[in-house]
Amino acid sequence: MTANVLELEDIVVTHRRSGGPAVQAVRGVSLTVAPGQVVGLVGESGCGKSSLARVACGIHAPTSGAVRFEGAPLEPLRMRQRPAADRKLQMVFQNPYASLSPRRTIASQLLDGATEPIPREQRAAEVARLLELVGLDAAAGSRYPSQFSGGQRQRLAIARALAAKPSLVVADEPVTALDAFSSAQIVQLLQSLVRELGMGMLFISHDLSLVRAIADETAVMYAGEIVERGPSEQLWERPTHPYTKTLIAAIPEIGPVKKLPGLDEDVVEPAAAGVDAAATNGASA
Amino acid sequence: MTTAADPLLSVEGLSVTMPTPSGPVELVHRTDIEIGEGEIVGLAGESGSGKTMTASAIMGILPPGARAGGRIMFEGRDLLSLSRAELDTVRGNRIAIVFQDPSAALHPLLTIGTQLTEHLIHHKGVTKKQANARAVELLDLVRIRDPHHAVKAFPHQFSGGMRQRAAIAIALACEPRLLIADEPTTALDVTVQAGILRLFDRLARETGVSMLFITHDLGVMNSIADRTYVFKDGTVVESGVTTTILNEPSHEYTKALIASRAQSLAEERVQQEARP
Numbered sequence: 001m002t003a004n005v006l007e008l009e010d011i012v013v014t015h016r017r018s019g020g021p022a023v024q025a026v027r028g029v030s031l032t033v034a035p036g037q038v039v040g041l042v043g044e045s046g047c048g049k050s051s052l053a054r055v056a057c058g059i060h061a062p063t064s065g066a067v068r069f070e071g072a073p074l075e076p077l078r079m080r081q082r083p084a085a086d087r088k089l090q091m092v093f094q095n096p097y098a099s100l101s102p103r104r105t106i107a108s109q110l111l112d113g114a115t116e117p118i119p120r121e122q123r124a125a126e127v128a129r130l131l132e133l134v135g136l137d138a139a140a141g142s143r144y145p146s147q148f149s150g151g152q153r154q155r156l157a158i159a160r161a162l163a164a165k166p167s168l169v170v171a172d173e174p175v176t177a178l179d180a181f182s183s184a185q186i187v188q189l190l191q192s193l194v195r196e197l198g199m200g201m202l203f204i205s206h207d208l209s210l211v212r213a214i215a216d217e218t219a220v221m222y223a224g225e226i227v228e229r230g231p232s233e234q235l236w237e238r239p240t241h242p243y244t245k246t247l248i249a250a251i252p253e254i255g256p257v258k259k260l261p262g263l264d265e266d267v268v269e270p271a272a273a274g275v276d277a278a279a280t281n282g283a284s285a
Numbered sequence: 286m287t288t289a290a291d292p293l294l295s296v297e298g299l300s301v302t303m304p305t306p307s308g309p310v311e312l313v314h315r316t317d318i319e320i321g322e323g324e325i326v327g328l329a330g331e332s333g334s335g336k337t338m339t340a341s342a343i344m345g346i347l348p349p350g351a352r353a354g355g356r357i358m359f360e361g362r363d364l365l366s367l368s369r370a371e372l373d374t375v376r377g378n379r380i381a382i383v384f385q386d387p388s389a390a391l392h393p394l395l396t397i398g399t400q401l402t403e404h405l406i407h408h409k410g411v412t413k414k415q416a417n418a419r420a421v422e423l424l425d426l427v428r429i430r431d432p433h434h435a436v437k438a439f440p441h442q443f444s445g446g447m448r449q450r451a452a453i454a455i456a457l458a459c460e461p462r463l464l465i466a467d468e469p470t471t472a473l474d475v476t477v478q479a480g481i482l483r484l485f486d487r488l489a490r491e492t493g494v495s496m497l498f499i500t501h502d503l504g505v506m507n508s509i510a511d512r513t514y515v516f517k518d519g520t521v522v523e524s525g526v527t528t529t530i531l532n533e534p535s536h537e538y539t540k541a542l543i544a545s546r547a548q549s550l551a552e553e554r555v556q557q558e559a560r561p
Binding site for chain 2: 181213251
């Protein structure tokens, strides 16, 4: 028996490319999420966090390693509907437009993910309950996704995920596309939902400040590995890994004096790939 | 900081109107902005607040059908009254712009060198050889490694941060007096952003170019801009020295913007959890 709702054990993800060497996006990552816990996964472009997120949701199978959801191995998605037990794992993505059908009313699609059929006479009440959970009026049910703002659409995508009464939500950059006010509201909403419903959450973002605002535990990912992890506030106050320190130093802050972020202008950006080859070709052409 | 001398740019009572199927809509209302010599001035606000429309009016690149009213005084002339031909001697030459997405700003099929030199040859009438030498200098100025090779590279061979550096080099090619930067670091990773902000700061000090820096990120604003104008619904609601505005905001909207930052949320959470 295990208390963790999600367990990732020694996950490796390798992407094969035609005409190039395989890329190892995730290099042996282990991670657990307990009920009622928010685990933040932070990293920059190309660090492998989205590859790991897809494995955690069962969208892709890992190249090696084990994914356990509520103690049982998670079957990767196929063309058919997921078994009801696995539907307790839900996802919220960056783009709520892509999570909602534009041609169906909210009420008609909100319950798609429900794990058991809901009798017709109870559907309206269930839709109203879900909308209330995410802070929307029951009248929203009769409208279409296009009639909502970006922030409201993300609330609807969250309500759709909650229909399955999830024990785990994997949220991959859920507020990145939103403006500051909507983003702050969604963060507060997710926090209160985790507390109220006791589910676990894996919150993935490129923004360490945001992760600090929502996650109990933070894991910092760099080049396919978790380089540092710990309670969010401790990691923020006393980072030990050089990359975490660089990341924190790079965040621009409001302070009493004008102060540039970062340690040095010459950031360690890799030289452009293939520039030398191209230059040689250009010279010989 | 600016002295009592005439500002480099003075936007006076600017309004921008866009046609819509239900009649014209005014997107920017009677806005005044000043930028002094060598000053970095910020425009802050949410999407749709009118900051990009204001910058587009200054650059003369408003969308088709949009109309600007008021005056935009730059080097003694009202930019809004210039003919197309006169404007072409200003745009890309005396005033240059850097956009959010360098991939869209750079031509994918031309080398970085070609994109730098076509600019110089057009505006400055220099020879190809002189332009090539200057292109290498410019790439060195924005700290692109190995500039002799980099001029022969195509945009796709650069990382996002390097592409933005190349776009900045192109904007600086003709030694503009004013550089408009519209969310130039928004699409970049935070560690890369830090490098680009340091680059902008050094360029302002070394070349004396004035900057109009647009961002929705108030942390970025605090790190780069001497003075800031806060936009809301097409007009300036608060303006002044950046550190003053952000540390002692007087307008409710500025306060709300600061409170909604992730950093503020995190600090609020720490305080809440510290309470018994």
